[in-house]
Amino acid sequence: MRRNRIVSTTAAVTALAVAATAAPALAHVELAFSSPKNKAKLSKAPSSVSLTFSGPLRSGTLKVTGPNGKKVSVGSGARDPRKISRLLVSLKKGLKAGKYTSRASIVAADGHKESFTLTFTVRS
Numbered sequence: 001m002r003r004n005r006i007v008s009t010t011a012a013v014t015a016l017a018v019a020a021t022a023a024p025a026l027a028h029v030e031l032a033f034s035s036p037k038n039k040a041k042l043s044k045a046p047s048s049v050s051l052t053f054s055g056p057l058r059s060g061t062l063k064v065t066g067p068n069g070k071k072v073s074v075g076s077g078a079r080d081p082r083k084i085s086r087l088l089v090s091l092k093k094g095l096k097a098g099k100y101t102s103r104a105s106i107v108a109a110d111g112h113k114e115s116f117t118l119t120f121t122v123r124s
């Protein structure tokens, strides 16, 4: 009896430890914040777009296209060197009024890939 009890306690502790280790991997990275905010209506064109996630990124790309479908971001975007959970891309100057679409593809630190699409509008 005593021996069984010890064994089952050990098993329970092991199960708890496994659950605690597995939990962060199951919680996928989510979009926590963006600049501009999704669906924002801006009186002035932004100079960059950033997406901040709930957890660290391994890598990612961020591209922004304009009302005519043409790319207005410079390069392919990249992880912010100052913040491991943020994707950053700068935009060309002189953006016209209209609706812009930001598309992000990320690989989270746990290896999972996810895509995000956000928009913002520059008012005329």
Ligand SMILES: [Cu+2]
Binding pocket: 025, 026, 027, 028, 029, 108, 110, 112
């Ligand atoms: Cu994941």
